Amino acid sequence: MTAAILFLGGCAGGGGGSSPKIKTVAATYKIDWAARTRDLGAPSSALSATIDLGGATVQGVDALFEVDRATGPAAYQQTYTTSPTVTLGTHPLTVTFYSKAHGVGTVVGTGHASVTIAADGSGIGTVATLGAVAFVEVVPALPITTTPVQLFFSAKDASGAVLTLSPGSAKWTQLDGTDHMTLTPDGIATGTSNGLTQIQVSVDGVLSLPAMVFTNTTTTAHGDFNNSGFEAPVLAAGQSVAGGATGWGGTLPWGIANGSGAWGTGGHSGSQYAYIQAQSVLGPHIGAMTQTVSDLVVGKTYKVTFWMAQRNGNANANTPAPMRVFANDAQIFGPVSPSLAWSSYTTSTFTATDTTCTFKFQPDGPPLPGHDTADLLDDLHLVAVP
Ligand SMILES: [Ca+2]
Numbered sequence: 128m129t130a131a132i133l134f135l136g137g138c139a140g141g142g143g144g145s146s147p148k149i150k151t152v153a154a155t156y157k158i159d160w161a162a163r164t165r166d167l168g169a170p171s172s173a174l175s176a177t178i179d180l181g182g183a184t185v186q187g188v189d190a191l192f193e194v195d196r197a198t199g200p201a202a203y204q205q206t207y208t209t210s211p212t213v214t215l216g217t218h219p220l221t222v223t224f225y226s227k228a229h230g231v232g233t234v235v236g237t238g239h240a241s242v243t244i245a246a247d248g249s250g251i252g253t254v255a256t257l258g259a260v261a262f263v264e265v266v267p268a269l270p271i272t273t274t275p276v277q278l279f280f281s282a283k284d285a286s287g288a289v290l291t292l293s294p295g296s297a298k299w300t301q302l303d304g305t306d307h308m309t310l311t312p313d314g315i316a317t318g319t320s321n322g323l324t325q326i327q328v329s330v331d332g333v334l335s336l337p338a339m340v341f342t343n344t345t346t347t348a349h350g351d352f353n354n355s356g357f358e359a360p361v362l363a364a365g366q367s368v369a370g371g372a373t374g375w376g377g378t379l380p381w382g383i384a385n386g387s388g389a390w391g392t393g394g395h396s397g398s399q400y401a402y403i404q405a406q407s408v409l410g411p412h413i414g415a416m417t418q419t420v421s422d423l424v425v426g427k428t429y430k431v432t433f434w435m436a437q438r439n440g441n442a443n444a445n446t447p448a449p450m451r452v453f454a455n456d457a458q459i460f461g462p463v464s465p466s467l468a469w470s471s472y473t474t475s476t477f478t479a480t481d482t483t484c485t486f487k488f489q490p491d492g493p494p495l496p497g498h499d500t501a502d503l504l505d506d507l508h509l510v511a512v513p
Contacts, residue, residue, distance in 0.1 A: 149185050151212035154244050159204045160196050172235045172260070172282075172296035172331055173224040181219035183244070184211070193230040200295065217243045222256065226292055233290045235259045235331065258331040261285040263297075265328055265338035267379060270371035271308050271318040273344050278314040280328045280335065297330045307342040318342035321373045323360045341371030350422045352486075355507045357383045358397045372401060374418055378489075380404040381414035389442035395434040395469040395505035402438065405448040405490040406499040415489035420509055423479040428512040431474040431486065435465040438501035448490030448500035455484050462491050465502055476512050 158176060175195045183190040190213045197203065220242045226232035238256040266279040280297050282290040299314040304324025309317045314328070321344055325337045341360065353374030360373060367384035381403045384390040394400040405413040423429065431454075437447030449462030452474050460474035486509075493500050 150215050150246065151185060152215060152244055152246065153212045154209045155206055156209070157204050157206045158194065160202060172226060172290075172292045174232070175225045175228045175230050177223045177225070177230045178209075179221040179223075180209075180213050180242070180244075181221075183213035183218045185214060195228045213244055215244050215246055217241060224256065226290070226296075233259070233292070235290065235292070258333070259284045260290060260292075260331045260333045262287075263328060263330045263333045263335040265326060265335050265340075267338075267369040268316070268340050269379065270341040270343035270376060271316045271324075272342075273318050275315050275317040278310075278316050278326070278328075278340075280314075280330065282330050282333075292330065297328050299326060299328050301326055302337055304342075308340075316340065318344045320344055321360060323362075323368070339368050341368065341373075343371055343373055343375070350420065351509045352418055352420060352507045356394070356397050356505060357399045357401045361385075362399060364398070367402070375401075375416055376418065377403075377416040377487075378414055380406070380412050381416050384440075388440055390438055390440045390501065391436065391503045392439050395436075397505075400503050400505040402501050402503050403448070403450075403488060403490055404438075404499070404501040405492050406444075406501075407493045407496050408499050411492055413490065413492045415487055416504070417485055417487045419483055419485045421483045423482050423484055423509075424511075425479050425482060428476050428478050429484075430476045430510050430512055431459065431507065432510055433472055433488075433507040434469050434505045435463075435472055436469045436503045437465045437467055438503060439467045444499035444501065446493075446498065446500045448493070448502050450488065450490050450502050453487040453489070455481070456487075469503075469505070 173196060175193060178192045180190040192209055194207050220240045222238040223234055224236035226235050236256045236258045260282045262283040264281050266281055268278055277294055282292050284290055294314055297314060298312050299310055301310040302325040304322055307320050307322035307324050310326060322342055323339050324342060325339055327337050328335045354372055357372050362368060362385035364386045365388045367382055367388055367390050369382040370379055372383045383399055383401050385399045386393050390402040391400060401416060403414040403416055431452060435450060438445045447464040449464045451458055451462050452460035454477050459477050488504060490502055
């Protein structure tokens with residue numbers, strides 16, 4: 128429910144100029160604008176409404192009125208007056224709420240009723256409004272660091288069409304993990320410690336399923352990869368989460384998984400492992416994982432060792448992706464496609480030119496449109512070459 132519209136009393140007006148025998152009235156109506164979580168300035172759920180009174184002009188055509196929501200996040204009720212006046216009697220009413228001001232943007236709610244405009248404008252009841260939002264979900268986020276970021280949601284109507292709404296249309300709640308991050312009602316997340324947090328978002332009264340986000344406040348490892356076996360944070364058996372592991376950054380789609388599930392049958396060591404997906408089913412989506420390691424010795428030679436397998440889980444799409452490894456954007460490995468079983472790999476050696484180095488693991492995209500490929504990683508190490 129975006130808002131409610133109520134037709135109330137009005138002042139009796141004079142007859143229309145061209146049809147003096149037809150009585151008209153300046154009907155008044157009120158709109159209850161719903162609370163928002165932030166100030167306006169962008170497309171959102173219900174920033175304006177149009178009211179169509181069928182055949183209510185003195186010429187007998189539809190009388191159309193448009194009103195905009197005021198700026199400011201708080202709920203409020205405002206009374207409006209129809210101008211020009213409308214004819215007395217029974218008319219079909221359609222109210223349409225829009226995501227932008229001035230009656231444009233996405234339709235986010237509609238209401239229909241048969242209303243009777245009386246001489247004093249009174250006796251017309253509330254028009255129920257049916258919200259357009261039918262499905263809401265949390266858009267997977269990159270790991271939340273100590274830098275505040277805006278979380279995003281996706282809203283769809285009953286037919287599955289995406290509705291374009293602004294962040295202020297949504298209300299965010301944190302179900303647990305308050306020791307890992309803070310979350311404002313309008314979706315600004317700030318990490319405070321490493322871990323997992325369950326969150327939920329609602330738009331116009333439609334609630335999403337709970338979603339998990341990582342907080343990752345450790346961004347630099349010393350001398351070797353931090354969380355090299357992807358055992359942190361701890362997931363439940365069979366669980367996987369997109370977008371993060373302690374110590375790691377990257378580009379979606381990637382994540383970690385525990386044990387046997389959609390991505391794999393288990394880790395090389397420990398129960399958890401990472402996956403990087405490269406798929407073109409929904410357009411090109413090529414994931415990457417990155418971590419910056421410090422305390423390298425300039426002039427010294429290093430290599431990276433790691434274990435890799437192709438996706439071998441229970442959700443099909445078990446096709447490998449040709450993996451590449453980069454050290455400060457210089458390629459030191461690949462492209463190599465792994466097999467189903469875990470195997471050990473070693474990159475080319477490279478010489479440190481700085482005390483820090485950012486490593487990136489990124490597969491090539493699928494060879495054909497509509498393909499879904501993914502690789503699994505575990506037990507990554509930076510090794511100094513004697
Ligand atoms: Ca592991």
